Amino acid sequence: MALQSLDIVRRSATTTHPPTVRKAQTGTVAKLIDTTKCIGCKACQVACMEWNDLRDEIGTNVGGYQNPHDLTDQSWTLMRFAEYENPARGGDLEWLIRKDGCMHCADPGCLKACPAPGAIVQYANGIVDFQEENCIGCGYCIAGCPFNIPRISQRDHKAYKCTLCSDRVAVGLEPACIKSCPTGALVWGTKEDMHQHAAERVEDLKSRGFDQAGVYDPPGVGGTHVMYVLHHADQPELYNGLPEDPRISLSTRLWKGVTKPLALAGIALTALAGFFHFIRVGRNETHESDEQAAAQATERARHG
């Protein structure tokens, strides 16, 4: 895969035009997660923590294989385990293991919802990235995400999630999780190539009796740059609640659709009100006595 520029095509709460000269000439990128090859070894979880300098806490076991129990600001990816007795196969048990994490939507709800300029960006190669230094910790990205991925840190009150190792991808490397996967369940390439590979996998699965095998690339969010191969593409919710038809929530759509212009109008009205206050009442001024009182208060605070 060729080197990818990190040109930003979308930036949260920003109206300036993105640069358009450079395009992702080799196509956008995609990670394909083949749940039918995954053995749930968690090498990807460890690789993610190692590459991104994260260390989650040493937690507890609450009665399953899933550890940590949920995505956190320190765990950007997580194996989720589900037991399923398949009626189509005489009740035979299946252990459906899904690597959870950011799906890198083509139409990212988080970015849409984000009010902080430049806290969420989308690169030309399709990666949706959080720029924490711009994050104000409002949590709108969580509301905007149809996959429940971003997590706000208790430490710095900023939102974190998988970057798809944009720093590695920018220099021609695959994401750390891909490199660590021992069975080839995680595959990396252009989105087009990943679809091709997925089609071969689906054909193989159908030959093994999984008639409903298929690819998960949900159109409701414009498709995703993280895709799944599922044995049961007709029932994605079997895989620990993978949404069947994810969409950006109504409130986010309203916020960006109808509400935002209204809110902007509100802001304009406030400015207008200020202007008329100035015209009618004059400026708000401080007098000498106010300054003295302030100086005394400061002095007291220093020595008192």
Place this chain on the structure above:
Amino acid sequence: MTNHWVDIKNADLVLIMGGNAAEAHPCGFKWVTEAKAHNKARLIVVDPRFTRSASVADVYAPIRAGTDIAFLGGVISYLLANDKIQRDYVINYTDASFIVREDFAFNEGLYSGYNAEKRAYDKTSWEYEIGADGFAHTDPTLAHPRCVINLMKQHYSRYTPEMVERVCGTPKEKFQQICQMISSTSTTTRAMTIMYALGWTQHSVGSQMIRCAAMVQLLLGNIGVSGGGMNALRGHSNIQGLTDLGLLSNSLPGYITLPFDREQDYEKYVAVRSQKPLRPNQMSYWQNFQKFFVSLQKAWWGDAATAENHWGFDYLPKIDKLYDMLQVFDLMDQGKMNGYLAQGFNPLAAAPNKAKMTAALSKLKYLVVMDPLVTETSEFWRNFGVHHDVDSSKIQTEVIRLPVSCFAEEDGALVNSGRWLQWHWKGAEPPGEARTDIEIMAELYTRLRKLYQLEGGAYPDPILNLSWRYIHPNKPTPEELAKEYCGQALTDLLDPKDPTKVLRKRGEQLAGFGELRDDGTTLSGCWIFCGAWGPNGNLMARRDNADPTGIGQTLNWAWSWPANRRVLYNRASCDTNGKPFNPERMLVAWNGKQWIGSDTPDYKVDDDPSLGVGPFIMNQEGVARFFARGNMVEGPFPEHYEPFESPLGYNPLSRNEPRAVSNPAARIFKADRDALGSAAQFPHVATTYRLTEHFHYWTKHVRLNAITQPEQFVEIGTALADQIGVAAGDRVRVSSNRGHIEAVAVVTKRIRALNIDGKTVHTVGIPIHWGFTGLARPGYIANTLTPFVGDGNSQTPEFKAFLVKVEKV
């Protein structure tokens, strides 16, 4: 492994049984996914639990822990009854046609010659009929009723699908579906690989389970072929190397055995091991035993090993009995040992019955622990509350901890499961005061030698005469040691056919064990490694992954013992004329003049196939053995015996023979028998195992591993959970007759209740990784629960099937 990791991609069918490759060998498991993806292979998993391997299998069948011989015996019965065998292979390459002695017998679970008092057999009758010429009688028409294959048919006719269901709890339909799939590989163009690990080894009948599977493979013609084989997945990065270098109590390097104390006579010691052919024209390669043995003695004792002193034969200890793990710790518990050196070994956690281990260690005067980590063994004297409740004031053992480097901090070769010696280079210097194992052992030796020099002692010769040729005596380098175990010429080696020609100059590395001599002119510390560091340098360090045929035979990547041969018995991949059974996956072939192909032939390279030399050149028969003769302690054919702690208390296959409930020849001491529990008190079947997230008792010291699997748990099925009122996440107490642990309950559909001979049997899964040292949450040592009983051949403890009781805390 008979084959190697990469070769698994050539399989048409993969059977994982007695192991959980996806869990314990995730990197090697990639070759299973390759076989599935590119060879349309199907994967079968048979296991008491629906495992990570099962999660990607095409067919999964449950089985009761410890009943694999009943299952595999059922498969043998199916293959024979339905004539689903590779006939040419079976007739020509196995002992199917050999005639067994008339006095050999089997009745109600016992073979002829049993002595109940000694718990051992007189194996005289377990033999072929041998003629006056020293050769075994055969009947190639297979008509003789005492032909091995006819005895086998008779033996396994009792293993019906109904019997399999009764003993194993495997639903009959699933069992038959699996038989049918397995039988599809009896053709010449399809191969099945069997991947197993400690799920077979760690039983009181572990060796026979493995043997039984090998018999299935022989019937199908799946041994010696690409994509086939019996593939033991080794549990440590260098445990294959440990076995190869003979670190078992009765072993010397290269599968040479130590003399017993009844073997004081050198000639007899050699004669017994230089096995003569049992059929005409057979190679019986162990006839070269003396070359290997003398070269070993020369490596160890140099000039002090001479023809006059039988190459230092008297320097070797002659053992009165095996000093395996169980025996040693039993002696320690009896107070018969003063000191113990635990080198890279954490026996308090790794050996059965922790209470006995704690008592045993407490009786030592001193304990030396060489380890990179603070192991439980090194802290056995300290109180850790409920997880290790000892009274330190009553323990007088002095513990000395020597910090050592870990594998990534030293150069050297590791031998992988596929017998590849791969040289590696250190990634960092060891921290603090840590030193390599080599340095510690070397200095220990030089100090001991000095003491013997100064003070003498009883028979100091073996110590004083040891050849110690290293430039820095306290710091031999891995390179020096490697060259020594690989083999060197001690004088100019002349060509026996043309004495004017020097084959190897004095001091030159040898190219292979074919160059070893029994006259003291060569040395080799481990004959099977001979050639790994050859005249052209360190072949273990090679990293050329060229694979000209595309079947994964990368002969220039590292070096594989023996003779850089990647698939053992590969001559058996060809018919009797030397033509490959499956030309698509050719390993070797006869071209009219010599054997060529993608592998080093396991055969004399210029032996014309018409000479009729068999492909199993290490065996006296020249062919593979269904009939083990006297090589196994419990009988020539694998027979189902119950685990020592059985939920039934009887053997459904020999209902009326109380002596044949469990393995009649397994290793058990009297006190340990008394510590066994019964199904009345302990109704649940337990099995212990590893998780992907951890490696033994090491990685709980590693933060990242501890994050992904932080706290001790046990797995129980939903039926048992309902019965005892436990929900996922509750704490449970698991007790055996030897102690108890407490852990979080993982309640799962992946473990189902089994119907065993009309009785409902629940299985409890107990991962082993926790203990009272490290970063993960402190836990109990799983081996608190396990019984102190071992396989009769390997003495490996029965960690995989024992009885417990699970209760809500």
